[in-house]
Every structure is written in structure tokens, then in C-alpha cells.
Amino acid sequence: MRRIPFMREQSIVSQRARTRMGLSLLSDTDLILRVADGDSQALEELYSRYSQPVFSMAYSTLRDYALAEDVTQEVFVSLWTRASRFDPERGIFRHWFLHLAHNRVIDELRRRKRNALRSADKTPEEAALGLEAPGNTADQAVNAVLYSAAVRALGTLPAEQREAVMMAYLEGATQQEISKRTGVPLGTVKTRLRLGLIKLRQMMSQPAGEEA
Amino acid sequence: MSGEPLDAIEALLPAYALSALEEEDRDLVERALEHDPRYRELLADYLESAAQLASMHQPAVPPASLKSRIMDAHRPLAVSASVSETMAMLSRQHSRPKRTRTTFTIAAAAALVLAVLGLGSFSWMQHQQMQELRAEVGTLAADATEMEQRVLAQQALTYWVAQPDVQAIRIDPVANHAIPTAASAPVSAPRGLFMRSQERDDERVMVVMGMTPLPRHNSYQAWLWDTFGEAYSLGVFEVDDNGYALVSVDYPKNVARPFSLLSVSVEPVGGSVRPSGSTVLMGPVHIE
Numbered sequence: 001m002r003r004i005p006f007m008r009e010q011s012i013v014s015q016r017a018r019t020r021m022g023l024s025l026l027s028d029t030d031l032i033l034r035v036a037d038g039d040s041q042a043l044e045e046l047y048s049r050y051s052q053p054v055f056s057m058a059y060s061t062l063r064d065y066a067l068a069e070d071v072t073q074e075v076f077v078s079l080w081t082r083a084s085r086f087d088p089e090r091g092i093f094r095h096w097f098l099h100l101a102h103n104r105v106i107d108e109l110r111r112r113k114r115n116a117l118r119s120a121d122k123t124p125e126e127a128a129l130g131l132e133a134p135g136n137t138a139d140q141a142v143n144a145v146l147y148s149a150a151v152r153a154l155g156t157l158p159a160e161q162r163e164a165v166m167m168a169y170l171e172g173a174t175q176q177e178i179s180k181r182t183g184v185p186l187g188t189v190k191t192r193l194r195l196g197l198i199k200l201r202q203m204m205s206q207p208a209g210e211e212a
Numbered sequence: 213m214s215g216e217p218l219d220a221i222e223a224l225l226p227a228y229a230l231s232a233l234e235e236e237d238r239d240l241v242e243r244a245l246e247h248d249p250r251y252r253e254l255l256a257d258y259l260e261s262a263a264q265l266a267s268m269h270q271p272a273v274p275p276a277s278l279k280s281r282i283m284d285a286h287r288p289l290a291v292s293a294s295v296s297e298t299m300a301m302l303s304r305q306h307s308r309p310k311r312t313r314t315t316f317t318i319a320a321a322a323a324l325v326l327a328v329l330g331l332g333s334f335s336w337m338q339h340q341q342m343q344e345l346r347a348e349v350g351t352l353a354a355d356a357t358e359m360e361q362r363v364l365a366q367q368a369l370t371y372w373v374a375q376p377d378v379q380a381i382r383i384d385p386v387a388n389h390a391i392p393t394a395a396s397a398p399v400s401a402p403r404g405l406f407m408r409s410q411e412r413d414d415e416r417v418m419v420v421m422g423m424t425p426l427p428r429h430n431s432y433q434a435w436l437w438d439t440f441g442e443a444y445s446l447g448v449f450e451v452d453d454n455g456y457a458l459v460s461v462d463y464p465k466n467v468a469r470p471f472s473l474l475s476v477s478v479e480p481v482g483g484s485v486r487p488s489g490s491t492v493l494m495g496p497v498h499i500e
Contacts, residue, residue, distance in 0.1 A: 040283060047279055053266050055274035069278055073485050076282045081482040090252050095259035098266045099229065106231040154268070168232035169265050175227045176234060193226040194218075197261040204264050 028093035036083035043080055046097075051076075054101045061105050061170065062112070071108050075101045106172040113172075153203035161196035164189055221251055229258035280465045281485075284445050381406045383418070383474060383495035404493045406461070406474055416461040418474070420493065423455040426478060432457075433483045436464065436497070437473035444471075448483040463499070471499040 023031065023045040034042035054075050058068035078100060086096055154162055163182065167173040175193065179186045221244040227233045228241045245251050383404035404420040418434065426432065434446040444464040451457045463471070474497045478489040 044279070044283055047282060051274050051279065052271070053269075055278075056269040056272045057266055059272040060269040068272070069275060070485070072274055073278060073282055077482070077485055081480065091256045091259060095256065095263040098263045099231070099259050102262065102266070103231045153264070165230065165265075168227065168230040169262065173232060174234050175232050178232070187223075190223050190227065193230060193232065194223070197226050197229065197258050200261040200264065201257060204261070 028097075029088045032079075032083055032086050032093050032097075033088070035080060036086070040080075043076070046079065047076055050097060050101075053098065057098075057101060058105045058108075061109055061172070067108065071105055075104050078104065102169070109172040153200050156203055157196050157199055160184075161192045161199065164192040165196040165200070168193060221248075222254060225251065225255050226258050229255060229262045277466045281445075284447065284464055378407050378409045381474075381495055381497055383420075383476070383493045386475075386491045386494050402455070402492050404476065404495070406495060406497055416463075417458060418461050419456075419458045420451065420476065421456050423451040423457070423492070425451055425453055425455060429481050430478050430489070431481045431483060432476055432492070433479040433487070434459070434461070435475045435477065435487055436471040436499070437475065438467070439470055439472050443475075443487050445483060445485075446474075448479070448481075471497055473497060 023041060026034075026042075026045070028046065028049070031042040031046050035046065051072065055068055055072045058071040058075075059065060062068050062071065079097065082100075086093060090096075154165070157165065160182075164178055167178050167181070168175070173181065175186060175189045179189045182189070184192075221241060224233060224237055224241050228238065233241065241251075245255065383406055385402045401422045402420065402424070403422055404418060406416070406418050408416040420432075423432065431448040431450065433448045435443040436446055437443050444467055446461055446464070447459075449457050449459050474495055475487070475491050476493040477487045477491045479487070480489075
């Protein structure tokens with residue numbers, strides 16, 4: 001008598017597996033449109049594609065496994081609740097989503113810095129010393145993935161552009177903070193970030209070995 | 213990305229792509245992006261570069277449990293299969309009133325069609341009458357469906373409670389909660405029951421009554437709390453216009469801890485990672 005529900009469950013599982021196989025063939029854009037319609041299996045498929053890059057971003061920036069886990073969860077919760085905001089005509093899902101994730105990670109990093117300031121009543125400089133050393137975060141990432149195309153491309157940037165891009169992207173520094181820390185005018189920081197990103201894009205669109 | 217001078221927004225876009233703007237500037241850019249496709253085009257290039265930077269993070273693997281935590285948080289609570297079957301069975305038993313209502317609806321619809329056919333000319337008065345008839349048929353059909361659902365839900369609950377080995381635990385309202393309400397929501401006393409039956413393969417259901425229907429941007433979310441005070445989402449659910457819901461309860465996967473409490477809170481639509489809104493109901497469950 002107990003076999004009937006068991007067999008029914010088996011049938012449901014295989015149907016679910018077939019659905020997942022079908023979803024794995026869909027593009028990111030198709031999946032996010034389904035998520036916007038409330039399809040949780042499409043969310044599951046996007047999770048399998050993007051959980052590792054998002055978690056890696058969160059962990060290597062925050063250096064806290066439990067916090068990285070929470071932030072990754074919040075990023076996917078945002079994806080579920082904000083899916084309808086993605087407009088395929090405005091850009092590529094991967095770029096939009098990684099920006100969403102990066103925003104969340106950096107917000108968390110800044111929140112921790114603010115809390116550290118409040119709790120210890122330190123100057124910003126003292127508080128920065130008490131956290132993971134910002135320079136180390138970048139160095140660790142660079143050392144760990146020297147092989148990656150992104151790092152190779154970063155290596156080709158002039159030092160001042162590379163410094164500005166990495167302070168912003170890895171350390172969560174605002175352009176004003178970069179200006180203050182490096183002692184260069186805000187306008188110069190803006191230019192360095194812009195030129196850095198343009199050059200990165202050019203470098204990464206070139207085949208390996210054809211670096212300018 | 214030409215050599216022409218940049219306007220203020222264009223100059224902020226690279227920092228926006230790198231999440232390096234102060235909140236005020238970020239808002240400024242987002243407002244500009246809404247209205248100017250030229251900025252969106254420029255941003256798309258910068259976002260591409262920023263997305264490439266994501267690959268330079270030290271690879272790390274998220275824990276296997278994270279996926280189920282995320283998926284469980286967004287799985288809508290569903291009426292369990294056996295409850296559906298019960299309701300279907302009860303529906304068959306009570307098919308006569310349904311036929312009566314259906315007959316009435318068909319008759320009303322036929323009257324409407326005849327009324328339409330009988331119109332020799334589409335005068336303003338006739339058009340008005342047709343609209344009123346159509347609205348009346350729609351209202352009657354909706355009332356009939358709602359009444360039928362209420363009766364079936366109540367009977368399914370009665371059927372469940374009548375199971376010989378059912379364990380029913382009361383979930384009590386939490387005092388002083390502030391709940392957002394839908395415009396037309398009646399205010400009443402929320403209450404709930406958590407029921408489990410060993411004979412029915414340890415099936416578990418939760419029934420809630422007297423809940424305030426929530427506005428569109430909120431959902432009710434059910435939680436199980438372990439003995440360490442950690443909350444696990446059971447999923448989100450909605451109540452009908454009468455504040456009633458009967459939902460199946462599946463324990464969170466990959467969690468071996470005993471659970472001590474069940475609660476229901478008001479959360480943003482789609483659910484939250486952890487309870488963040490007002491807790492409406494709470495009761496001890498003692499699940500090993």
C-alpha cells in the first residue's frame with residue numbers, strides 16, 4: 001500500500017529532472033524572465049550558474065564565511081524579488097546581476113567599516129587598520145588568481161588606474177575616498193576609473209598574447 | 213567612449229559600475245539611467261568590464277545547504293496532495309449545490325445572450341442594461357466560487373481534525389503586532405493550528421484563521437525555530453479574503469536540529485531570509 005505514494009513521488013522526481021534539463025538549455029535572459037513570472041525552478045537554475053561567482057566575490061571581499069553565505073543568500077533573494085526590474089533591452093543579465101551582487105557585497109563591507117568606527121570610536125584611519133588591511137584584500141585576490149584573464153588585463157593598466165579600479169572594486173572605496181587616500185583630485189580619480197575600465201574592456205576582448 | 217567632454221552623469225558612470233559612488237550620486241545616476249538610453253548604453257560597456265573583474269576573486273564554494281535555504285525561503289506553501297484529494301472528494305460529495313449554482317450561472321449567461329440578441333439597435337440604454345447584466349453574472353459567479361471554496365476548506369479542516377491520531381497544537385496570536393492591511397481587510401483575531409498525523413505518513417498541515425488579508429507588497433511567511441533560536445523558513449502563503457489558509461508543512465531540508473517553535477510573520481512579498489516583520493502567530497511544536 002505504501003508503494004503507491006512512493007511511485008508517484010518517483011514520477012514527480014523524474015518529471016522535475018526533465019524540467020531542470022530543459023531549463024539548463026535556456027539562456028540567462030530566458031531564465032530571469034521566468035523568475036519574474038514566479039518560476040522558482042528557473043531561480044534554482046540561475047543559482048547553479050551564479051552561486052559560486054557571487055559567493056567567491058562575497059567571501060574574498062568580506063573574508064568571513066558565514067557573512068559571505070548570508071550576503072549570497074540576500075543577493076539571490078533580491079534576484080527573486082527584483083527580477084521584473086531586469087530589462088533585456090538594457091543590457092546583459094550576467095553584467096546586471098554581478099553588479100547587483102557587487103553592490104550588496106560592497107554595502108556590507110561599508111556597513112562593517114561604519115560599525116567598526118562606531119563601536120570603537122576610532123578615527124577612520126585607526127578603524128581601517130583594525131579591519132582586514134585593504135591592500136591585503138587586493139593582494140590576496142591577485143596572488144590567488146594570477147592566471148585569470150582579468151588579472152592579466154589589470155596588470156597591463158598603468159599603476160595609477162589599476163590602483164583606483166582595485167580600491168573601488170575590491171575594497172569598496174568610493175571615488176571620494178580614493179581621492180582622499182591617494183591625495184589626487186576627485187576629477188582625476190574619475191578619469192582614472194573611466195580609462196581603467198575602457199582599457200580593461202579592450203584587453204579582455206583581445207585574444208591572449210595580443211596585449212597592447 | 214569618445215574624446216568629447218563628459219557631462220556630470222557620464223563622468224559618474226564608471227564609478228557607478230564599480231559600486232564606488234556615494235548614495236546621493238548613485239541615486240542621481242539611477243534617475244538619469246531611467247530617462248536617457250545614451251547613459252544606459254555607456255553603462256553597459258562599463259558593466260561588462262566590471263563583470264570581468266568578478267572572475268579575479270579567489271574561488272570559494274558556497275555550502276551545499278545554502279541552495280536549499282534560498283529555495284525553501286521562496287517556495288510557496290502549497291495545499292498538500294492529500295488535502296487536495298480530500299477537498300476534491302468533498303467537492304464530489306457536494307456536487308449538487310455546485311450544479312445548481314452552475315445552472316443558475318448558465319441561465320443568467322443565456323439570459324444575457326438573449327438580451328444581447330434581442331437588441332434591435334444599440335441604443336445607450338440598451339448598452340447600459342447589457343453592462344449591468346454582465347456585471348451581475350460576474351458577481352454571482354464569483355460569489356458562488358468563493359462560497360464553495362469556503363465550504364470545502366472548512367470541511368477539509370473538519371475531516372483533518374477527525375483523524376484518530378491527529379495531534380493538534382494551538383498557535384497563538386502575538387500581542388501588540390502592527391500589521392499592514394489591505395484596504396478592504398476586515399480586522400479579526402488571528403489564530404492557528406498545527407496538526408500532524410502519524411497514520412497519514414507523518415503528514416503535517418497548518419491552518420490559520422482570522423488573519424488580516426495583506427496588501428500586495430506583503431506576504432505571510434511561516435518559520436520553524438530550532439532550540440538554538442535559529443529560524444528556518446517554511447515558505448510564504450496568502451490567506452483568502454476571510455483570513456483563512458490551510459497549507460502543508462514540509463520540514464526544512466538538511467537541518468537535523470530539533471525544532472521548538474512555529475511562527476508566522478508578515479514579510480515583504482516573496483519572503484525574507486530571516487524574520488524581519490511583525491510576528492503574528494507563535495506556538496510550541498516540539499519536533500525532534
